[in-house]
Amino acid sequence: METLHINLKDKNNAGNIIAKRYTSAQAQTYTPEAQALTLWQKFMRYAEAQQVNRFAWLAFSFFMQGCVLVPITLLIVVHRGNPFELWIPTLVAFVVTETTNLAAMPTRITVPVFWASVIVDLLVIATAFLLY
Structure with missing residues (x-):
């Protein structure tokens, strides 16, 4: 020295x-050691970075849920015997998605809720085809 x-x-x-x-x-x-981010952490960073596109996500989720996913899901449910137990998760996912958007929550909440509701709709469709 x-x-x-x-x-x-x-x-x-x-x-x-x-x-x-x-x-x-x-x-x-x-x-500092480089930390490997998990897939969930990457997704949450993406959702937080989408805050500047909040209104686009609001419009996209309203359109996709209200005009595409829920009507198609319920149409499939009705054609597969109309079991009431498949209406409940479809409508709950729809209401939760629209409520988070109408409450003007940040995208770190609305984007994961939207994609979770898409997964719920896909599971309802799969259940309708497999069980009914």
Whole structure:
């Protein structure tokens, strides 16, 4: 290690030199480990980054749920014998998705709720074909 001579009469310069040495020593000793993100963490980061597109997600989820997914799901349920127990998860998923959008919640909540409701609709369709 090199020797550092400090003029004690120049207090401002002495403090800056010590602070720079301390900071550089701290920066050299700290080596962060790269953390591997899980698929869920990547998805949640994506959902948080979509906050600037909040209104687009609102329109997309309203259209997809109200005009595409729920009508198709219920049409399949009706044609497979109309079991009431398949109406409940379909409509609950629809209501939860629309409620989170109407409550103007951030995309870190609305995007995962929308995709969860898509999964629920797909499971209802699969159940209708497998069990009825």
